[in-house]
Amino acid sequence: MIELDCRGLLCPAPVIELARRIGEVEVGGLVAVVADDVAARYDVPAWCRMKEHEYVGEGAAPDGVPRYVVRRLV
Amino acid sequence: MSETSSEPTRYLDAASSEPLHPAARASLLAALDVGYADPRRLHHDARNARLLLDNARAVVAESLGVRPDEVTFTGSGTEAVHRGLLGLVRGRPGGTASIAHSDVEHSAVLHAAAWSGVATRVVPVDRFGRVDPEALHEACDETTVVALQAANHEVGTVQHLPALTGAAQQAAVFVDACASMGRLPLPRTWSAAAGSAHKWGGPAGVGVLLVRHRAPWVSPFPADDRVDHRATGFENVPAALAAAAALQAVVAERDEATARQHALVDRVRAAAAAIDDVDVLGDPVDRLPHLVTFSVLYVNGERLVAELDRRGFGVASGSACTASTLEPSRVLAAMGALTHGNVRVSLTRDTTADDVERFCRALPEVVAGLRS
Structure with a gap:
């Protein structure tokens, strides 16, 4: 798994970062996006639907910032 | 707003307010x-x-x-x-x-x-x-x-x-x-x-x-x-x-206006869908005749609105990318739609087929420019 620190980035930057880095994991691998931008809560799952990846779910980083986990499928 | 365009302003925000009949x-x-x-x-x-x-x-x-x-x-x-x-x-x-x-x-x-x-x-x-x-x-x-x-x-x-x-x-x-x-x-x-x-x-x-x-x-x-x-x-x-x-x-005027606007919005829906990674939203058929909303992946909605405005097209957006504390559109979130890069185009009673064609030609150029 890789973790992308997108704290302080505004939309659509966290999703752009996710798209840029998803290829760094194997198919079936996980990418976590740590983002305090509120749009990421909706846009990471929407990106997964549009790009045919799996949205695994939301957790939190140790500092409480939301952490969105994606599984690469294609 | 910007005066850099020689094109006349085309107001495509009737869903916010229709010009006085x-x-x-x-x-x-x-x-x-x-x-x-x-x-x-x-x-x-x-x-x-x-x-x-x-x-x-x-x-x-x-x-x-x-x-x-x-x-x-x-x-x-x-x-x-x-x-x-x-x-x-x-x-x-x-x-x-x-x-x-x-x-x-x-x-x-x-x-x-x-x-x-x-x-x-x-x-x-x-x-x-x-x-x-x-x-x-x-x-x-x-x-x-x-x-x-x-x-x-x-x-x-x-x-x-x-x-x-x-x-x-x-x-x-x-x-x-x-x-x-x-x-x-x-x-x-x-x-x-x-x-x-x-x-x-x-x-x-x-x-x-x-x-x-x-x-x-x-x-x-x-x-x-x-x-x-x-x-x-x-x-x-x-x-x-x-x-x-x-x-x-x-x-x-409803029967005539509905048929005309429904067809023009179909044209906008098709033009938006032809661009890579654009989410065209809402029921494609059972919908208001004059309105279409879509979200453009990897693009900031406010910049999209500003660039379209610079080219003379006045549209609305449900995106909120200017501050991390701003909530995006609840409607888009509730539908599971992409909330950034969002544009709502809504036709007035006077919007022409030529207006729509010009918008459909400008849109891919604007999106490509913002993505590059």
């Missing part, structure tokens, strides 16, 4: 000179004002297929929503009430529900923004007032109100018809409903509250001693008459 302008100007008096007084000038107000009410009633005594003019669509929904809450028999509303209602409904103090349930929608009848059924009992929109203001999706109100058990039904009034026939299944004149080409500052004859509706706000017991404040007779004239004209 010529019929409204003519009525407004005529009524300004004769509709100033207090319609409650007994003298000549007052009787003129009262006649104009009664005429406005009759025209709205006929245009919507309701009784004149079911029509109340308010100060805005928002006020009509507040009075309509909260009056049904206050009128529930037994004094206990709850509210159920869809997850894509206008903020006027949400604010009214929050202010009411009664228990509120939110009913989910599908990807097109359509309310789930089973979830609505589970959210309702005999104390419930259910608030449903006729059509969505952001994505245009039309709700199947007969099926939904059938699922709502014994609930009283409030219909927010602000986005669709005049453009689509008014649904039949409501105890109270609301519309907004500036969205159909009437003047701003006029709402229409409909309360069904004998519906259990009790005014939620302090009373007044005006012509209509459901409203307060001095009647804006010229504006009400202008709103009625516009509604009558829009309904008369």
Whole structure:
């Protein structure tokens, strides 16, 4: 798994970062996006639907910032 | 805004406010000179004002297929929503009430529900923004007032109100018809409903509250001693008459305008869908005729609006990318749609096929420029 620190980035930057880095994991691998931008809560799952990846779910980083986990499928 | 473009401005934001209809302008100007008096007084000038107000009410009633005594003019669509929904809450028999509303209602409904103090349930929608009848059924009992929109203001999706109100058990039904009034026939299944004149080409500052004859509706706000017991404040007779004239004209033109606008919006939907990674939103068929919303992946919605504005196209956006604390559109979030890069295009009655073609040509260039 890789973790992308997108704290302080505004939309659509966290999703752009996710798209840029998803290829760094194997198919079936996980990418976590740590983002305090509120749009990421909706846009990471929407990106997964549009790009045919799996949205695994939301957790939190140790500092409480939301952490969105994606599984690469294609 | 920017003066760098030599192109004329093309206003594509009718869903925020439709330019004044010529019929409204003519009525407004005529009524300004004769509709100033207090319609409650007994003298000549007052009787003129009262006649104009009664005429406005009759025209709205006929245009919507309701009784004149079911029509109340308010100060805005928002006020009509507040009075309509909260009056049904206050009128529930037994004094206990709850509210159920869809997850894509206008903020006027949400604010009214929050202010009411009664228990509120939110009913989910599908990807097109359509309310789930089973979830609505589970959210309702005999104390419930259910608030449903006729059509969505952001994505245009039309709700199947007969099926939904059938699922709502014994609930009283409030219909927010602000986005669709005049453009689509008014649904039949409501105890109270609301519309907004500036969205159909009437003047701003006029709402229409409909309360069904004998519906259990009790005014939620302090009373007044005006012509209509459901409203307060001095009647804006010229504006009400202008709103009625516009509604009558829009309904008369509806068949032609709906077919024309539906086809033009199909053209915009196709042009947006032809761009890589664009999410075209809302029901593609069962929708408002004049409106389309789409979200462009990897693009900042405000920059998209600004760049289109620079090229002379005035559009709205449900995105909120300028600050991490700003919530994006609840409607888009509820549908599971992409919330960034969002654009809403809504055609006025005068938008031409040429305007739409120019927009469809500009859009891919603007998106490519912002993505590069």
